Amino acid sequence: MKQKVTKAIFPVAGLGTRFLPATKSVPKEIMTLVDRPLVQYAIDEAREAGIKEFLFVTSRGKGALEDYFDHAPQLEQELKKKGKEQLLEVLKSTNMDSGEIAYIRQHKALGLGHAVWCARRLIGNEPFAVMLPDDVIAAETSCLKQMVDAHAETGGNVVAAMEVPKEKTSSYGILDVADDMGSVVQVKGMVEKPKVEEAPSNLAVIGRYILTPSVLKNLNKMKTGAGGEIQLTDAIAQEIGGSDGVYGLRFRGQRFDCGSKAGFLQATVAFGLSRDDLKDDLRNYLHEIVSLDKAAE
Template sequence: MKKISKAVFPVGGMGTRFLPATKSIPKELLPIIDKPLIQYAVEEAIMADIDTLIFITSASKHAISDHFDPMPDLREKFMRQNKIQLLEKLDTLPLSITRVFIPQGQPLGLGHAVLQAEAMIEEDEYFAVILADDFIVGDNSTTAELIQVATDQRAATISVEQVPEKRISSYGVIAPDTWTGNFCQVKSIVEKPSVADAPSDFGVIGRYVLPHKIFDYLKQTQEDKNNEIQLTDAIQGLVDENLLRAVKLSGQRFDCGSHAGFVLANLHVAMQNEELKETIVEHVNNV
């Protein structure tokens, strides 16, 4: 298998749950303390030895491109002022990394967004898909773990975790075969089932490694009732070919597409900083 070196970031969504903030700020730039979600996602990709970042974006989201620009004028200013700490904060992306921005046109679902990257992926190539909304903390890169299993199994991989019953209907849910260590073959996958219809409690989260043939399945996928093309529906084609493995998430995930998840992610990161932790504990004790 060819080395997996490209990652697709679908960032064209409207972020309506975070209005009015997302009227002018892409939701992927909402910060966890002082670093935006998209930067954490990009850093995870780079840890997995990804060197080409493909952003599926919208015309109104130029701020994401701006965030990863080197900003030479500001860098020169900080150098003159000997503000080394601020210089380091400008290094949002190594110069060796290639960035590609592709407009989605209309936000017509995750599957539609991934389909826009087809021209960037060679026919014998696998690629990663990373959703910045899923903020993951841990010792390892989740994307790197998926790439390892994909390479060993010569199959597509998706990241899964056990989700509460009340949240089942918000996820794509798999029917797992026997687990071998941290991965298993997937027998079926269902998009947002009811609790009664869910084949398990393992929900798919926003990390994937997919082959080029996913584009063929996406083109065959019917739009849902919201006129969107769902990636989960297209992935069923890989299941039918015995080309899908699920990998258990080893880190801790925060759903930053929700208010609660976003707040908890900020709190988690803040508690790793002794100064912020002391302030938070003092405040909580006085509430």
């Protein structure tokens, strides 16, 4: 019987330099998308997928991220006193129980593979998820839940994949497909940021993974790859052709790259328009701007 995936690693040690000066004092992961921090979207997605243990790989200066998941008794008391039950419920959904969450320090920025490796002792010998909070995915069934369901069928390693324009393939890890079964593909190769003309497909890996413990053993070798960093893609690629194998899942949903300013703004508009309390005002405003732009032309 296949083991359930109950642990997830969140690599959040990056400096977020693309969002300076905001990230000088605020970890990028708690920058707000509408009214929830980026990391809360990832946590909610993980919970929907059945994740019970949340492992954060952090670095110096991420204290505000750790504080965010703490209980806030004074604030809760105040909301209770004022009868703000709805806000109280929202607040409770952000709390983590003792033992649910762990923080591991990555002392040197040696790449995503190294960040995942830092959590190896807390993973032990079971399959686990890796989630990059920069990738925010709007979906009816959460992306990670779709992956957990696919993993229950395929076993092995499952990566989230989406079609990208050919000219953008050099920005992603790209899958070389052995067998296309529709939503699931069997992978025969993975190339990190290939030259556009050398990309084996336009199926790109994005920041959701379900991995076997043997990927951690591959990371033990500490081999550096593209950009002189320890690449997670390389460690996963070593499992291709092995007994577990590697699969890509074309997830159903829309992914926003909130690691870029343009992606963050697009996500803000999309998530704002999906909210009943905001959509009318926001839609009217967007119509006004578009009309003014057209008039200016």
